[in-house]
Amino acid sequence: MKTRTVSIVGMGLIGGSMALALREKGFADKVIGVESNPAHAEKALELGLADEILPLHKAVETSDLVVLATPINAAETLLPVVLDLATTQVIMDVGSTKKTICESADQHSRRGRFVASHPMWGTEYSGPEAAVKHAFANKATVICNREQSDADAVALIEELYGLLGMHLVYMNAEEHDVHVAYVSHISHITSFALANTVLEKEREENAIFELASGGFESTVRLAKSNPAMWVPIFMQNRDNVLDVLNEHISQLRKFKVSLEKENYAYLEELIEKANGIRRILK
Amino acid sequence: MKTRTVSIVGMGLIGGSMALALREKGFADKVIGVESNPAHAEKALELGLADEILPLHKAVETSDLVVLATPINAAETLLPVVLDLATTQVIMDVGSTKKTICESADQHSRRGRFVASHPMWGTEYSGPEAAVKHAFANKATVICNREQSDADAVALIEELYGLLGMHLVYMNAEEHDVHVAYVSHISHITSFALANTVLEKEREENAIFELASGGFESTVRLAKSNPAMWVPIFMQNRDNVLDVLNEHISQLRKFKVSLEKENYAYLEELIEKANGIRRILK
Structure with missing residues (x-):
């Protein structure tokens, strides 16, 4: 296998993993970290x-691949800077929204070096200590607007995700952002x-969590x-x-109406409909 | 240890486990199942x-302990029937609401033989195939209105839950029902x-779940x-x-207002407040 140096900008949960x-x-034979938090x-x-x-410009200089793994607002600020510095390097992001970063990339003369991607893996933790081995495997990863990227750049990113054991999905950035609103962003809001x-209730009753269990x-x-x-994800999407x-x-x-009206046949219907999720979650 | 026969009414997830x-x-040296579904x-x-x-009356006759592990509406129907049959037996339930069943037990002359309990363990699956070994351990279990039960009956149930490795919590039935609305019932509704x-969205777009991951x-x-x-739980509570x-x-x-007004400082505040759950969930 070729000898490669990879720079990762943002050594947090995703970058570190x-x-x-x-x-x-x-x-990668060598991993260079770029990290603004000392x-x-x-x-x-x-x-x-x-x-x-290393500082960003030095890291980009000596790398074959630059992975932007910061929060998405920072990734968008950094992308044109990295594209300015890049010659043959490939730049990839891993952000949770894709429309804004793709639109911003489209303005750049070196657009082709950038591959917009979103590996569908994460946890609720953040920072370098949150990084884990064997992340990503058997999950989906999205590559957006592939036709805007150079063929060699896409091939490199496909190789990378293939090695990570991820299942590749291709879609356009707008479609991606709608999908993740349904299967990721709303889960976080709820x-x-x-x-x-x-927590509101806990202020009255300390014992409330004593009974909390797996569900x-x-x-x-x-x-x-x-x-x-x-916040930047919800902002952009x-x-x-x-x-x-x-x-x-x-x-x-x-659900509220079914309870208020004591319409338990309707409540049952709502739950049975929700059980349809068994088709999807095995 | 004493030789004991336990009857379990309802051989599903909880009864089976x-x-x-x-x-x-x-x-238990012997477990008798009572099950209306052949x-x-x-x-x-x-x-x-x-x-x-065995049929219910035969099972009760030869048991030291009868565990009602049916859905809560059936448990309430069966409790007076079992109390009628009981002499020295102890009867325990495991239902997710406690106020209604305790009120109904209070009407019975043999109220003292009944111990109202709720082990805080479960999964989203049901039926005998859902039963698992090593369930219950290290979770909380609630005994409600202990003072209404005979001392020997409470002692037996405490011994049972102690052997299962559960942490005992005592509260009155009304308090219990408020707590579980917060730490269990609302989670199911959301x-x-x-x-x-x-699933509504999926009717338009089949690909929506391709990106679903752990969150x-x-x-x-x-x-x-x-x-x-x-349905019976939501009905009663x-x-x-x-x-x-x-x-x-x-x-x-x-959250909706913060997004509509693009008030991201407020959104951040809401998320930071929610992060307070880190104190409780380690």
């Missing part, structure tokens, strides 16, 4: 996520709102997610998220 | 959950509603739960569930 995976799978930079070296930490619902944890764990990552949120509130209202 | 645990921990009865024997299946939100699964898995179990549901919808509306 990718560093571990790319080295383990032999995709404590995270130190931690990344200590945990062996990066071989060294989880945040559920946490706030019970509660499952629906609320995403509420631990980092606002620095999620505002229209889609609002559509889904309105739909979700109206679905909740059906 | 309890049968396995009680035998493994040496609490296919479930057969399955329970085949899986070794019960030593034999999950059902979330499933309906995305989605986590928030939606409870939507697989059985309506035969959950209607007032508490409606309170929490109204609060939850108003919390979701705050």
Whole structure:
């Protein structure tokens, strides 16, 4: 296999986990970290996520691939800077929205070096300590607007995700942003709102969580997610998220109405409809 | 240890898992199953959950302990029947609401033989095939209105849950029903509603679930739960569930407003507040 140097900008949950995976799978011989938070930079070296930490321009210079793994607002600010510095390098992002970053990339003369991607893996934790080995495997990863990227750049990213054991899905950026509003962003909003619902109550009753078990944890764990990552996502995908949120509130209202009217046949129907999710989640 | 026969009425997820645990921990030498669904009865024997299946009155006659593990509406119908048959036997339920069944027990002259309990463990699956070994351990279990039960009956149930490795919590039935509305029932409603939100969308777009990953699964898995179990729970705990549901919808509306007004400082504040759940979920 070719000797490759990969720079990862943002040594957090995704960047750190990718560093571990790319080295383990032999995709990268050397991983350079770019990290604006000095404590995270130190931690990344200590945990062996990066071989060294370099300033952005030096990292890009010596790399074959640059992975933007910062929150999406920072990735968009950095993308034109990296494209300015790039010659033959490939640049990939891993952000949770794709329309805005693709539109911004389209303005750049070196657009072809950029591959817009979104690996559908994550946890509710953040920072270098959140990085884990064997992340990504058996999950889907999306490549958006492939036709705007150079063929060699796409081939490299396909090789990378293939080595990570991910299942490749191709779609355009707008389609992607609608889909993730449904299968990821709304889950985070319901989880945040559920946490706030019970935390409100906890102020009156300390014992409330004594009875919390697996079901509660499952629906609320995403509420631990980092606002620095999620505010920009909701900001950029505002229209889609609002559509889904309105739909979700109206679905909740059906449950409310069934209870208010004591219409338990309707309640049963709503639950049976929801059971249809068994077709999808095995 | 004393030789004991335990009857379990309802050989489903909870009854079946309890049968396995009680035998493994040496609490029961013999487990009799009572099961109105012939296919479930057969399955329970085949899986070794019960030593034999008997009609209710015969089962009660030869038992030291009768565990009511049916959906809560059936448990309430059966409780006076079992109390009528009981002499020295102890009767325990495992239902998700406690106020109605305790009120109904209070009418009975043999009230003292009944111990109202709710082990805080479950999964989204149901039926005898859903039964698992090593369920219950390290979770909380609630005993309600202990002072209404005979001391020997409470002692037996405490011994049982102690052997299962559960942490005992005592509260009155009304308090219990408020708490579970917050830490269990609302999680199921949000999950059902979330499933309906995305299933609605799926009718237009088949590809929607291709991108679903861990976060989605986590928030939606409870939507697989059985309506035969959950409709009676929502019915009996209607007032508490409606309170929490109204609060939850108003919390979701705050997210909606922050997005509509593009007030991202407020959105960040809402998320930071939700992050407070880190104190509770480690």
